[in-house]
Amino acid sequence: MIKIDSLYKSYDNKEVLQNINLSFKPGEIHGVVGENGAGKTTLFRCISGMNSFKGKINYNKGVIKNVIGFLPTNPYFLSKITGKEYLQLVCNARKIKLTDSKEKNIFDLPLNKYAETYSTGMKKKLALTGILLQNNAIFILDEPFNGVDVHSNIVINQVLLKLKELNKIVILSSHIFSTLHETCDYLHYLKEGRIKKSVDKTDFDSVEQEMKASGIEARIDRLNL
Numbered sequence: 001m002i003k004i005d006s007l008y009k010s011y012d013n014k015e016v017l018q019n020i021n022l023s024f025k026p027g028e029i030h031g032v033v034g035e036n037g038a039g040k041t042t043l044f045r046c047i048s049g050m051n052s053f054k055g056k057i058n059y060n061k062g063v064i065k066n067v068i069g070f071l072p073t074n075p076y077f078l079s080k081i082t083g084k085e086y087l088q089l090v091c092n093a094r095k096i097k098l099t100d101s102k103e104k105n106i107f108d109l110p111l112n113k114y115a116e117t118y119s120t121g122m123k124k125k126l127a128l129t130g131i132l133l134q135n136n137a138i139f140i141l142d143e144p145f146n147g148v149d150v151h152s153n154i155v156i157n158q159v160l161l162k163l164k165e166l167n168k169i170v171i172l173s174s175h176i177f178s179t180l181h182e183t184c185d186y187l188h189y190l191k192e193g194r195i196k197k198s199v200d201k202t203d204f205d206s207v208e209q210e211m212k213a214s215g216i217e218a219r220i221d222r223l224n225l
């Protein structure tokens with residue numbers, strides 16, 4: 001289990017996460033939702049050990065960074081590295097033997113091409129394949145569905161459910177409620193750096209309504225259409 005207690009994070013004296021208290025158990029899929037700039041990526045970076053923070057993040061089964069697969073919103077690849085070489089590299093990092101990259105290429109990516117030349121969606125799928133091959137215990141997926149085609153979205157949905165079945169901890173962000181409904185067990189609504197609401201599946205609609213209602217009409221009125 002991952003347990004976050006009283007987490008605070010500031011950038012240049014500006015507090016972007018305040019008093020975050022959350023726990024994530026194996027076999028659970030958690031969605032983190034919130035407007036742009038609410039702090040989702042910052043929270044993910046803190047959990048992954050990429051950001052410093054105040055407070056506690058404990059994992060009862062060892063060191064998080066050794067067992068975590070983090071999928072960034074926009075994965076970045078070194079130049080002159082093919083998709084196949086990238087998969088080899090991430091497997092080497094975990095001392096995992098990659099025997100047949102062709103068979104593991106579930107998104108039918110052009111593995112012999114340089115990864116930096118891939119489209120946005122292809123880059124995301126390559127990075128996701130990489131963390132799946134690493135056999136991680138924890139998956140943090142920052143907008144996994146964004147920029148990915150419909151068929152791949154269905155594959156990712158199925159992958160998430162498989163990870164749940166395998167007792168992994170999965171934490172993701174998305175702005176697409178229908179997808180969250182299909183995959184997540186819990187939703188955490190982050191607003192201006194604070195958890196405004198945490199709900200289980202039976203209450204997802206209330207979060208959706210609350211997010212949609214937050215000032216939409218007043219904003220549109222300002223345009224004087």
Ligand SMILES: Nc1ncnc2c1ncn2[C@@H]1O[C@H](COP(=O)(O)OP(=O)(O)OP(=O)(O)O)[C@@H](O)[C@H]1O
Pocket residue numbers: 011012016034035036037038039040041042043
């Ligand atoms: N490296 C940084 N330096 C300074 N401020 C940052 C940095 N990264 C993020 N921020 C600020 O922290 C706040 C939270 O950003 P974050 O990227 O975590 O939001 P988010 O919820 O992931 O947004 P989005 O939905 O647009 O991806 C924002 O106000 C952002 O401007």
